[in-house]
Amino acid sequence: MPPRKLTQDAVISAGMAMADESGLDGLTMRALARRLGVEAMSLYHHVANKEALLDLMVDRIYREIELPQARGQWRAELRRRSLSVRAVLHSHPWALPLMESRHRPGPANLAYHDANIGCLREAGFTGAQVAFAYAVIDAFVYGFVLQESTLPFDSGPEAASMIVTDGFGDALRGYAHMMWFAEQVIPAPGYSFDREFEPGLDLVLDGIEHVVLRGAS
Amino acid sequence: MPPRKLTQDAVISAGMAMADESGLDGLTMRALARRLGVEAMSLYHHVANKEALLDLMVDRIYREIELPQARGQWRAELRRRSLSVRAVLHSHPWALPLMESRHRPGPANLAYHDANIGCLREAGFTGAQVAFAYAVIDAFVYGFVLQESTLPFDSGPEAASMIVTDGFGDALRGYAHMMWFAEQVIPAPGYSFDREFEPGLDLVLDGIEHVVLRGAS
DNA sequence: ACCTGAACACCGTTCAAGT
């Protein structure tokens, strides 16, 4: 089952699979080696150290994201890319906290930023507009995913009953507005946190469009 | 220097100071004990374990944020609160990644959410509008701070020269748009990543105001 | 070139013992 020859690619893939299954805490050099049917120290022949492995895993994440085309359709392209960012980060929940602490961008990271900047630039954005639009869109996208990962419950209708039943309701006593939110808003038909993403993204894109058309910022 | 009597509060404060100085990696139970002039195992008399200590530290973060008043001035209040969130997270760079992985909200956390929801609710927002506005504003605020913490350089004009000189320019070869951004946009007078925050926040607040006035969402 | 075993300097935490 373990590949005959250990390669850096195999180590990275196994590291990602391991983090997907057991979280970042479950990813230890020793456990990773065990998974690959090899001794812990063998890994160091393909990867400088654990930090380097994490850097490589992060770059793989960037490689999975659908890049925007630079064909002038900035809004549709960045919208599609944003949905892809969210999908990728959902399938690798360990990635976002990790991206935050890595400061050595790999090639896929650079290509990713290049495509995003290029998409806005080719659509006629000035330098200042590119900087503003890119910062605001990504703040929203990454921030939204960050919030999703923080939710103590899966969003969706079933969450509501959990809040009320699981003694979670007791914790809320004394917090009238949270009580209202938990009892009146979350259980409302059709409410689900993740459904706020696309309208929120459109709100941001509308704002950008508005600013650019006016030539402001 | 170390307090005569060890208290939970003293342990939490020392933990925060330690994380401020040496990052989350530098915060070990053993080092924390040393700082308090005590043996490692003494800490466990005031804190169940390290996880519990981190939960308590996160709740202290929420306590530091200026809460919005529920006087109907939702926009001004949430704007002020958002600036406070950013300021607090800047002074405790370890906090954001940590808030993400804690799922047992403490009392300050609950009070914080209660105040935010109350601020919107008292201003006449419907349940669905509160959910949408709160999600979008916080996605932007936390996402922006997240991006700031990821920047490989301090934002600001000095950053520009660093990019070009420090061999960072070499890494950019082949990425034409990034090259343009690094050479033309970042060094431009007045450019600084952190200056995008307030205009970005206003863009989001404008969007919320627009949606609420129209009664949409 | 690639893999290994033993060893080092760390972790968080348990437990029995001290005052």
Add this chain to the structure above:
DNA sequence: ACCTGAACACCGTTCAAGT
């Protein structure tokens, strides 16, 4: 009640040794 020392089961990583 509060603090401690020794010990346990882990880490990442170095280094000398094997093939």
